[in-house]
Amino acid sequence: MAQTTETPARTPDGPAPRTPRAPRTPRFHRAWFVAAVTFVTIIGAAAFASLPGLLIEPLHDDFDWSRGTIGFAVSVNLALYGLTAPFAAALMDRFGIRRVVAVALTIISVGSLLTVWMTAAWQLVLFWGVLVGLGSGSMALAFAATVTNRWFVARRGLVTGILTAAGASGQLVFLPLLAWLVEHHGWRPAAVTVSLAALAVVPFVWLLLRDHPADVGLAPYGGEYAEKPAPVTGAARRAVTVLFKAARTGPFWLLAGTFAICGASTNGLVKTHFVPAAHDHGMPVTAAAGLLAVIGVFDVVGTIASGWFTDRFEARRLLAVYYALRGVSLLFLPMLLAPTVHPPMLFFIVFYGLDWVATVPPTIALCREHYGEDSAIVFGWVLASHQVGAAVVAFAGGVARDVFGSYDVVWYASGALCAAAALMALVIRRTRTEPLPSAGA
Numbered sequence: 001m002a003q004t005t006e007t008p009a010r011t012p013d014g015p016a017p018r019t020p021r022a023p024r025t026p027r028f029h030r031a032w033f034v035a036a037v038t039f040v041t042i043i044g045a046a047a048f049a050s051l052p053g054l055l056i057e058p059l060h061d062d063f064d065w066s067r068g069t070i071g072f073a074v075s076v077n078l079a080l081y082g083l084t085a086p087f088a089a090a091l092m093d094r095f096g097i098r099r100v101v102a103v104a105l106t107i108i109s110v111g112s113l114l115t116v117w118m119t120a121a122w123q124l125v126l127f128w129g130v131l132v133g134l135g136s137g138s139m140a141l142a143f144a145a146t147v148t149n150r151w152f153v154a155r156r157g158l159v160t161g162i163l164t165a166a167g168a169s170g171q172l173v174f175l176p177l178l179a180w181l182v183e184h185h186g187w188r189p190a191a192v193t194v195s196l197a198a199l200a201v202v203p204f205v206w207l208l209l210r211d212h213p214a215d216v217g218l219a220p221y222g223g224e225y226a227e228k229p230a231p232v233t234g235a236a237r238r239a240v241t242v243l244f245k246a247a248r249t250g251p252f253w254l255l256a257g258t259f260a261i262c263g264a265s266t267n268g269l270v271k272t273h274f275v276p277a278a279h280d281h282g283m284p285v286t287a288a289a290g291l292l293a294v295i296g297v298f299d300v301v302g303t304i305a306s307g308w309f310t311d312r313f314e315a316r317r318l319l320a321v322y323y324a325l326r327g328v329s330l331l332f333l334p335m336l337l338a339p340t341v342h343p344p345m346l347f348f349i350v351f352y353g354l355d356w357v358a359t360v361p362p363t364i365a366l367c368r369e370h371y372g373e374d375s376a377i378v379f380g381w382v383l384a385s386h387q388v389g390a391a392v393v394a395f396a397g398g399v400a401r402d403v404f405g406s407y408d409v410v411w412y413a414s415g416a417l418c419a420a421a422a423l424m425a426l427v428i429r430r431t432r433t434e435p436l437p438s439a440g441a
Contacts (some may be wrong), residue, residue: 006235007201008138012193012343012422022293024278027376028116029221030151030210030213030216030218031151031152031213031218031220031221032221033208034147034151034210035148035151035152035162035207035254036078036107037161037204037205037208037209037280038143038144038147038163038166038209039163039166040121040166040201040204041101041105041139041143041201041204041205041209042139042143042144042163042166042210042346043166043167043201043346051178051190051191051194053096054175054178054179054182054187054190054275054285054289055070055182055190056070056071056189056272056273056275056276056398057275057276057279057285058182058186059124059187060304062187063121065121066398066402067242067276067398067399067401068395068398068399068402069121069124069398070398071125071394071395071396071397071398072125072129072395072397072398073121073124073125073128074128074272074336074391074394074395074398075129075268075390075391075392075395076125076129076130076131076133076391077128077129077130077132077133077136077391078263078267078268078387078388078390078391078394079101079133079387079388079390079391080129080130080133080134080137080387081133081136081137081387082263082383082384082386082387082388082390082391083137083139083387083388084133084134084137084138085137085138085380085381085383085384085385085387086239086243086377086378086380086381086383086384087236087239087381088100088104088137088138088139088143088380089143089145089146089239089376089377089379090236090239090242090377091138092143092146092211093146093178093238094234096211097143097146097147097209097210097211098205098206098209098210098211100138101138101139101143101205101209102202102205102206103138104134104135104136104137104138104139104199104201104238105135105139105198105201105202105205106135106202107131107132107134107135107138107195108131108132108135108136108139108195108198109195109196109198109199110131110195111127111128111130111131111132111135112113112127112128112132112191112195112198113192114127114131114186115127115128115188115189115191115326116192118145135198137296137387143394144160144163144164144166144374145160145364145367145375145379145380146376147163148160148163148364149368149375150212150213150220150335151212151213151220151335152220152221152222153220153221153222153223154221154223154225155221155224155311156311156365156368156391157307157310157311157361157365158304158311159307159359160307160310160360160364160365161303161304161307161308161310161360161361161441162304162307164303164307164357164360164361165299165300165303165304165357166377172195174193174197174287175290175292175293175296175366175398176286176289176290176293177193177410178190178193178194178289178290179285179286179290180286181193182285183285183286199249202242211228211243212228212229213225214226214227214228214239215228229285235372239377239381240435242371242374242377242378242381243377243381245374246371246374246378246381249370250428250429251366251370251428251429252371252378252381252382252422254384254427254428255363255366255367255382255428256381257317257385257421257424258323258359258363258421258424258425259359259363259383259385259386259389260385260386260388260389260415261389261418261421262323262324262357262359262371262386262389262421263386263387263388263389263390263391263393263422264389264390264392264393264414265326265327265330265393265414265417265418266356266357266388266390267386267390268294268389268390268391268392268393268394268397269330269390269393269394269397269410269411269414270295270352272390272393272394272402273294273394273397273398273407273410274288274291274292274398275288275289275292276401277337277401277406278291279345280337280339280401280406280407281337281338281339282338282339282435283337283338283340283341285337287340287341291341291345291349294346294349294350294353295349295352295353295356297353298349298350298353298356299311299353299354299356299357301353301354302353302354302356302357302358302363303356303357303358304361305354305358306318306322306358306359306360306361306362307361309361309362310362310365315361315362315363315365315366315369316362316366316425316428317425318358318362318427319359319362319363319366319421319422319425319428320422320423320426321422321423322358322359322362323354323359323418323419323421323422323425324418324419324422325351325355325412326352326355326418327415327416327417327418327421327422328415329348329352329355330349330411330412330415330418331385331411331412331413331415332348333348334407334408334411336348353365363379363382364379366428367379367382393410393414396410397410
């Protein structure tokens with residue numbers, strides 16, 4: 001590892017202060033290793049996100065809870081996932097990435113394990129909704145944004161795409177296994193598997209992750225060496241202060257609005273309700289879960305490609321294209337659901353997978369452009385809107401199924417919302433605004 005060296009000097013009054021020299025740049029930069037550990041960590045946390053759509057029917061059968069009740073627990077989880085993110089970004093500035101992420105993974109593990117012994121709906125809300133929501137929120141995309149901002153100057157768009165794709169990779173790794181466990185052994189072994197997966201990542205985080213390039217005497221990848229900043233106190237105050245400052249600007253509300261629709265049309269709708277909707281049409285749960293896993297495969301490709309595009313094209317135009325294409329695909333979905341998997345459904349799965357979270361790299365880029373050093377916290381609040389949108393549709397989708405007997409109205413409404421998001425993205429102004437004053441100053 002490269003170390004900072006010092007050059008001694010003297011003045012008439014004695015030894016001069018030692019000035020650090022920029023360290024050499026290693027052939028393989030440590031930033032890529034940190035990005036790899038972050039990728040694996042997010043995969044471990046993503047395991048629990050694979051469960052909601054698989055458990056709606058088993059919990060309904062075991063406890064006779066309505067789909068609206070189960071959807072409410074999912075909505076609490078999704079909302080807390082988003083609302084925790086900006087505070088987690090500020091906590092990482094105060095206590096370091098390693099500590100916050102290790103604690104978050106432990107909370108996820110405990111919350112998932114406790115669901116095995118639940119007997120009432122309020123326990124589902126507490127264990128699945130509150131505990132796992134808080135833990136996964138601390139592991140949200142604000143974590144990826146913080147790592148990217150600290151460790152990378154060059155290739156930020158690409159790295160953002162790779163880390164964003166980690167969530168899809170977790171879905172890809174765990175969803176077929178969890179679906180098989182639920183189908184053959186019940187939902188409890190699946191919950192235990194998620195708990196162990198989250199806990200297994202903790203040692204990797206503690207031993208391998210580093211908070212800042214200066215901790216190992218390096219400059220960020222593609223940037224110049226800088227000393228590690230002092231811990232920022234008042235994490236909660238800073239997160240709220242940044243929110244109030246950002247809320248006085250137009251781009252914040254446009255980004256928050258588009259990202260709320262993004263969450264509504266992905267985590268809230270497809271991830272939560274696709275499996276039960278397909279099952280309503282006679283498709284086996286394992287087959288429907290397999291289709292979601294395929295979405296995960298192409299999500300990785302689409303998100304990394306989106307990061308590459310974000311380094312080269314205007315972010316707001318990319319967002320408009322992504323949302324417009326997503327809206328069109330959702331309008332066709334009700335006509336594609338059937339007892340068996342056929343080519344048009346496979347086309348939808350591939351198409352939707354490529355667009356699933358392709359919106360993240362350009363959204364982070366726009367936050368960085370408009371809000372400078374506070375961009376990770378601002379993105380945390382934008383992510384909160386994403387999860388609030390997801391929470392609303394997770395609950396509304398369950399209620400719609402209970403009331404209308406199908407999910408069709410939700411698919412059509414989400415398609416229309418995506419069209420609105422495409423227009424909102426184009427309204428975001430192109431001129432760079434002044435960065436927000438540092439809330440921790």
